[in-house]
Amino acid sequence: MNSILEMKQLKILKFLEIAKKIEGKTKFQKMIFLGKKEYELDVGYSFEKYNYGPYSEELSRNLESLIDLGFIAVKEEIFDTEGHFPGVKNTYFITERGEKVLDREIFNEEETTKVNKILTRWNNKSYKEIIDYVYSKYMNK
Numbered sequence: 001m002n003s004i005l006e007m008k009q010l011k012i013l014k015f016l017e018i019a020k021k022i023e024g025k026t027k028f029q030k031m032i033f034l035g036k037k038e039y040e041l042d043v044g045y046s047f048e049k050y051n052y053g054p055y056s057e058e059l060s061r062n063l064e065s066l067i068d069l070g071f072i073a074v075k076e077e078i079f080d081t082e083g084h085f086p087g088v089k090n091t092y093f094i095t096e097r098g099e100k101v102l103d104r105e106i107f108n109e110e111e112t113t114k115v116n117k118i119l120t121r122w123n124n125k126s127y128k129e130i131i132d133y134v135y136s137k138y139m140n141k
Contacts, residue, residue, distance in 0.1 A: 002073055003100075007044065013072070013102055014106035014115075017094045025060070026053075034130075070097045076090055
């Protein structure tokens with residue numbers, strides 16, 4: 001195993017490798033949260049209530065670290081916020097370097113099935129759809 005990365009970081013890389021791409025840091029956070037909450041996918045992060053729903057500071061730091069190490073690439077896209085300040089959407093991709101550190105099975109078959117279910121349900125949904133869902137189901141309690 002690559003000694004630079006912890007297992008939870010490898011799981012994030014594997015999640016992203018399976019996804020091919022994830023649009024938006026908040027959406028990335030919510031999919032990992034939903035994986036934990038609804039599919040009992042153990043990725044090793046804890047979440048707290050925050051402005052846009054459940055949030056993990058550690059997950060955010062690990063994403064930044066994986067980007068800094070060259071395991072994840074980010075494409076920034078500026079978009080119009082209907083007259084307000086311009087917004088930035090980050091799309092995350094695993095790099096070739098990131099794929100190379102996945103030198104062994106990170107998820108077992110059952111976990112891979114759970115990841116695929118999460119991605120099938122949420123990766124093509126809009127940011128608003130996933131936020132609305134998480135808020136209605138988990139934030140009003």
